[in-house]
Structure formats: C-alpha cells, structure tokens
Amino acid sequence: MINFTVGPVQSSDAVRAIGAEQVPYFRTAEFSELMFENERLVKKFAKASDDSRVVFITGSGSAGMETAIMNTLTPADKAIVVNGGSFGHRFVELCELHNVPFSEIKLAPGKALKAEHLAEYEGKGYTTFIVNKHETSTGVHYDMQLISDFCKRNNLFLIVDCISTFLADPFDMQSLGADIMITGSQKALACPPGIAVMVLSSKALKRVETVKCCCQYLDLKIALKNAERGQTPWTPAVSILRQINARLKEIDANGGVEAEIARTAALAKYFRERIKGLPFEIVSESLSNAVTPLHPTTASANDIFLKIKDEYGMWICPNGGEMKETVFRVGHIGALTTADYDKLIDAFKDLQKKGFI
Numbered sequence: 001m002i003n004f005t006v007g008p009v010q011s012s013d014a015v016r017a018i019g020a021e022q023v024p025y026f027r028t029a030e031f032s033e034l035m036f037e038n039e040r041l042v043k044k045f046a047k048a049s050d051d052s053r054v055v056f057i058t059g060s061g062s063a064g065m066e067t068a069i070m071n072t073l074t075p076a077d078k079a080i081v082v083n084g085g086s087f088g089h090r091f092v093e094l095c096e097l098h099n100v101p102f103s104e105i106k107l108a109p110g111k112a113l114k115a116e117h118l119a120e121y122e123g124k125g126y127t128t129f130i131v132n133k134h135e136t137s138t139g140v141h142y143d144m145q146l147i148s149d150f151c152k153r154n155n156l157f158l159i160v161d162c163i164s165t166f167l168a169d170p171f172d173m174q175s176l177g178a179d180i181m182i183t184g185s186q187k188a189l190a191c192p193p194g195i196a197v198m199v200l201s202s203k204a205l206k207r208v209e210t211v212k213c214c215c216q217y218l219d220l221k222i223a224l225k226n227a228e229r230g231q232t233p234w235t236p237a238v239s240i241l242r243q244i245n246a247r248l249k250e251i252d253a254n255g256g257v258e259a260e261i262a263r264t265a266a267l268a269k270y271f272r273e274r275i276k277g278l279p280f281e282i283v284s285e286s287l288s289n290a291v292t293p294l295h296p297t298t299a300s301a302n303d304i305f306l307k308i309k310d311e312y313g314m315w316i317c318p319n320g321g322e323m324k325e326t327v328f329r330v331g332h333i334g335a336l337t338t339a340d341y342d343k344l345i346d347a348f349k350d351l352q353k354k355g356f357i
C-alpha cells in the first residue's frame with residue numbers, strides 16, 4: 001500500500017528500523033540526552049525563543065490540544081476560536097467542556113480567514129486566540145501574519161495547533177508571538193501516532209504556573225518539572241520518542257526545516273500540476289503544502305477512496321461527515337516521492353478510462 005493520507009503517514013527506513021528494536025529502559029542519562037536533543041531540534045525548527053520549553057505528551061495530537069486548554073485557560077478568560085472544520089470544532093468543544101468563555105468565528109468549508117472576520121472582535125476584552133493553523137479537515141491554511149498582528153494589537157494569548165503543518169509550511173513561533181504550538185508524531189514528523197509535542201513560550205509557562213490543572217496525567221507543571229532533567233512523569237511512548245529523535249536529526253542533516261518544507265512543497269506542486277485534466281476541483285481558498293483537498297465532479301469521493309484502496313493498493317484520505325461524498329484529500333507529508341504520485345495519477349486515469357470518474 002502507498003499511503004497518501006494525512007496521518008499516520010509513511011516513515012523513513014531509519015524510523016521504521018527503530019520500531020523493530022527492543023524498547024530500552026528510559027530512566028537513564030542516555031535517554032535524557034535524547035530528550036534534550038529532541039527539545040533543541042523542535043525549538044530550532046519551530047523558530048521558538050530560547051526561553052521557551054518543549055513537552056512531549058504520550059497521546060495523539062488531540063491530547064496536546066486538551067493539555068493546552070486545561071493548563072493555560074480558566075473561566076476568567078475570553079477566547080476567540082476559529083472554527084473552519086472538525087479540528088476547529090474540537091477546540092470549541094474543549095472550551096465548552098473546560099468552562100472557558102469563547103466566541104467562535106465559524107467559516108464555511110474551504111474558506112480562508114480574512115481581516116473582516118476579525119474586525120468585530122477588535123478591542124472587545126478578549127484574552128486568548130485559538131486556531132488550527134492548517135484546518136486539515138478542509139485543507140485550509142490560515143494567514144498567521146493576519147492572526148499574529150491582530151493578537152499583538154489586542155494583547156492576546158495565542159494557541160496554535162500546528163499538528164499537520166509543522167515541517168510542511170513555514171512557521172516562526174517567535175516572530176508571530178505564538179505562545180503555544182502543538183504538533184503530533186504521525187503528521188509531518190512521519191513517526192507512528194502516540195506523541196503530542198508542545199512548545200510553550202515564557203508567557204505560556206507563566207500561565208501554567210498559575211492555572212490549576214484538574215488532570216494529573218496532563219498536568220504541565222509536573223511534565224515541565226520532569227523535563228528539566230530530560231524525563232517525563234509517566235512511562236512515555238519510548239520508541240516513538242526515539243523515532244522522533246532519528247527523524248529530527250535526519251531533517252537537520254538534510255538541510256533543516258527549510259529544506260523539508262521545500263521538499264513537501266515540491267511534491268504538492270507536482271501532484272497539483274499532474275491532476276490537471278482530471279475531473280477534480282481544488283476546494284480550498286488557501287492551501288497548505290501538507291494536503292490537496294479535492295472535489296470530484298463526476299463521482300462520489302468516498303467511492304473513489306474505496307476503489308483506490310481496494311483495487312489499486314493506495315490510501316487517499318476520505319472526508320467524514322457532510323463532506324463524505326463530495327471531498328477527498330491527498331496528502332504530501334511523510335516519506336513519499338514523485339514516483340508514488342505517478343502511480344496515483346495512473347490509477348485516477350485508469351478510473352477515468354473505465355468511466356468510473
């Protein structure tokens with residue numbers, strides 16, 4: 001199978017080989033060193049300030065989202081949540097669950113966030129802005145400069161879910177003034193699912209000190225205390241942390257985050273060029289390099305997903321909910337090559353020849 005989904009994605013041979021090894025004991029100086037190296041490289045690639053800190057939580061990306069809300073926000077906050085799809089909706093639900101007052105900016109599928117959406121929230125006493133930089137469900141990549149300027153003008157605490165865009169699109173945590181950035185191991189990090197990575201600015205660290213977290217497992221005070229010595233409070237997904245280490249070093253050795261973003265952008269461009277002539281429409285106003293969301297004009301999106309899986313041995317990414325029949329997505333993250341895309345294009349062309357699309 002070739003995997004063109006947006007997570008879990010394909011891993012490099014070096015990352016996969018680690019998955020076959022015995023899991024080492026981890027309360028050791030050697031594992032602490034590996035964790036410090038992970039922290040250093042994540043900060044480097046996120047362009048985080050020197051005084052920011054990194055936490056690795058065992059759980060999928062959503063654990064990072066909930067950890068951020070539970071450890072830095074309270075009922076005294078007033079948040080703005082961008083809700084452009086199922087991941088934005090998850091933040092809405094988290095604010096409801098944890099009693100964080102909020103207003104939501106609801107965007108229709110495929111629509112970009114514009115200055116006019118923000119205008120009515122200017123100077124209205126909000127404290128926090130929460131956004132999924134890339135709303136993966138619809139493939140919309142938001143304008144972070146617009147959001148950053150708004151947050152700086154209004155002195156807002158900025159939480160950014162970068163789960164599918166970290167290492168796929170540019171992100172400069174320090175210059176944007178982002179306070180929390182979250183990513184997950186199974187997106188562009190191209191490791192198995194199981195680790196959420198969070199970078200916390202000094203402002204976020206101050207909030208963590210004062211907010212009472214009502215979940216021991218996800219309490220950042222405890223995680224940060226342990227991270228001082230390169231450890232985690234509870235047994236982490238040790239193998240995945242070792243795989244993340246191999247992957248971060250692989251990116252560093254191959255030219256760093258800019259080279260990795262350029263590689264992903266080139267794959268996205270190659271695919272988008274090659275689908276011209278097929279009965280698909282790109283349905284996002286603002287694309288990330290991570291994924292191309294497509295509306296097939298002549299067949300059901302879910303039927304195409306099933307055909308490609310069952311008859312051609314490849315996974316494209318189906319959409320859920322209301323978009324199940326109308327949109328599928330093709331990812332560009334993970335260990336993929338142009339030759340892989342050639343096989344996918346051949347499959348689409350074959351379906352077209354057979355009159356299926």
Ligand SMILES: *Cc1c(COP(=O)(O)O)cnc(C)c1O
Binds near residue numbers: 063132161
């Ligand atoms: C994948 C993803 C998540 C997290 O999903 P998990 O299944 O919990 O890993 C959150 N936000 C965005 C934007 C994502 O792409």
